[in-house]
Amino acid sequence: MVVAKSWTMVRHFEGAPKPEDFKLIEKELPPLKDGEVLLESEFWSVDPYMRPYSKQKLKEGDVMMGSQVARVMESKNPAFPVGGYYVAYAGWTTHFISDGKGLAPLPSNWPENLPKSLALGAAGMPGLTAYFGLLDLCNPKEGDVVLVNAAAGAVGSIVGQIAKIKGCKAVGSAGSDDKLGFLKEIGFDEVFNYKTVSSLAEALKKASPDGYDCYFENVGGKFADAALQQMKDFGRIAVCGAISLYNDSVPSTGPYIQPYILFKQLRMEGFIVTRWQDRFPEGQKQLLQWIIEGKLKYHEHITNGFENMPASFMGMLKGENIGKAIIKV
Ligand SMILES: NC(=O)C1=CN([C@@H]2O[C@H](COP(=O)(O)OP(=O)(O)OC[C@H]3O[C@@H](n4cnc5c(N)ncnc54)[C@H](OP(=O)(O)O)[C@@H]3O)[C@@H](O)[C@H]2O)C=CC1
Numbered sequence: 001m002v003v004a005k006s007w008t009m010v011r012h013f014e015g016a017p018k019p020e021d022f023k024l025i026e027k028e029l030p031p032l033k034d035g036e037v038l039l040e041s042e043f044w045s046v047d048p049y050m051r052p053y054s055k056q057k058l059k060e061g062d063v064m065m066g067s068q069v070a071r072v073m074e075s076k077n078p079a080f081p082v083g084g085y086y087v088a089y090a091g092w093t094t095h096f097i098s099d100g101k102g103l104a105p106l107p108s109n110w111p112e113n114l115p116k117s118l119a120l121g122a123a124g125m126p127g128l129t130a131y132f133g134l135l136d137l138c139n140p141k142e143g144d145v146v147l148v149n150a151a152a153g154a155v156g157s158i159v160g161q162i163a164k165i166k167g168c169k170a171v172g173s174a175g176s177d178d179k180l181g182f183l184k185e186i187g188f189d190e191v192f193n194y195k196t197v198s199s200l201a202e203a204l205k206k207a208s209p210d211g212y213d214c215y216f217e218n219v220g221g222k223f224a225d226a227a228l229q230q231m232k233d234f235g236r237i238a239v240c241g242a243i244s245l246y247n248d249s250v251p252s253t254g255p256y257i258q259p260y261i262l263f264k265q266l267r268m269e270g271f272i273v274t275r276w277q278d279r280f281p282e283g284q285k286q287l288l289q290w291i292i293e294g295k296l297k298y299h300e301h302i303t304n305g306f307e308n309m310p311a312s313f314m315g316m317l318k319g320e321n322i323g324k325a326i327i328k329v
């Protein structure tokens with residue numbers, strides 16, 4: 001008999017998620033039927049999308065949404081042998097039964113010395129977000145200047161490094177001086193702390209006096225207002241996220257952006273990474289290759305213990321993580 005522990009969302013979040021919004025429950029899992037597998041989660045991911053998507057996709061009392069790397073403990077499905085590792089979207093839960101749909105195996109060439117948690121980070125959804133969002137929407141050319149905010153996080157840290165691989169100048173902003181140190185270590189050319197600069201406009205100008213060709217947007221709000229004004233003519237903007245606005249109960253208003261888009265002839269496009277689902281194997285292969293070659297560095301912010309999952313989620317939204325926020329069993 002296996003008892004699954006799961007974190008539920010007690011009530012929809014108002015503003016920033018709070019400890020009392022989560023509840024730990026336990027449920028005995030039934031015996032497996034033919035075609036089913038029992039999996040045990042080893043690593044979980046906490047991601048910003050959980051904040052806006054919880055409102056759209058969850059009811060109060062539902063298990064929190066999310067992905068994990070899980071190992072097959074018991075199998076009545078020959079396609080999923082015991083001991084196999086899979087990325088699943090089973091939510092914040094320790095154990096679960098699956099009929100195999102939606103279980104994604106780790107690539108067969110996964111190097112022994114790489115943590116499997118990378119399948120939730122640099123070689124998983126966040127890495128793919130950086131890869132396709134930057135290359136397909138910003139279309140960076142050698143010599144271009146690429147700006148990314150939340151640069152020390154799971155997506156941003158990969159965006160900056162891919163920009164460097166493609167021969168661009170990478171400019172990143174982040175919310176602490178430790179994060180700036182990390183960004184310099186992984187090869188960013190110019191970095192600044194958006195929380196301590198006296199003027200975002202001045203910081204952006206200082207980092208690239210001639211402006212920006214590409215802007216990979218993770219944050220939105222006031223940062224975006226300042227960055228749009230620093231775009232070069234024909235600049236490309238990939239709108240990946242808007243984390244500074246996710247906790248708003250009432251939509252924020254800011255300067256209207258149409259004049260910048262018009263007179264600078266900018267191209268701005270929002271995206272959800274799953275639009276490239278068919279090309280994930282290609283992206284994952286390339287990301288893994290760069291990681292193996294040492295061209296793409298990764299950093300994980302590991303929290304130990306499933307019981308600390310809400311704390312890790314709330315901490316990530318507040319900026320406690322450098323690199324990918326991961327919870328380890
Ligand atoms: N479109 C898509 O398909 C996807 C979109 N995303 C988006 O990409 C962005 C980055 O995600 P991910 O890399 O996983 O997360 P991160 O690892 O970057 O963690 C979130 C970071 O956001 C920063 N942050 C939080 N609040 C604010 C704020 N008010 N202003 C500025 N920065 C803030 C914090 O860093 P700091 O200390 O620098 O403030 C924090 O560490 C998010 O907006 C997310 O929604 C992610 C995956 C897929």
Ligand SMILES: CCCCCCCCC/C=C/C=O
Pocket residue numbers: 048049053065066089125240241272273274
């Ligand atoms: C159950 C929801 C699965 C979500 C899959 C990952 C898509 C991430 C999209 C992110 C958007 C903004 O952060």
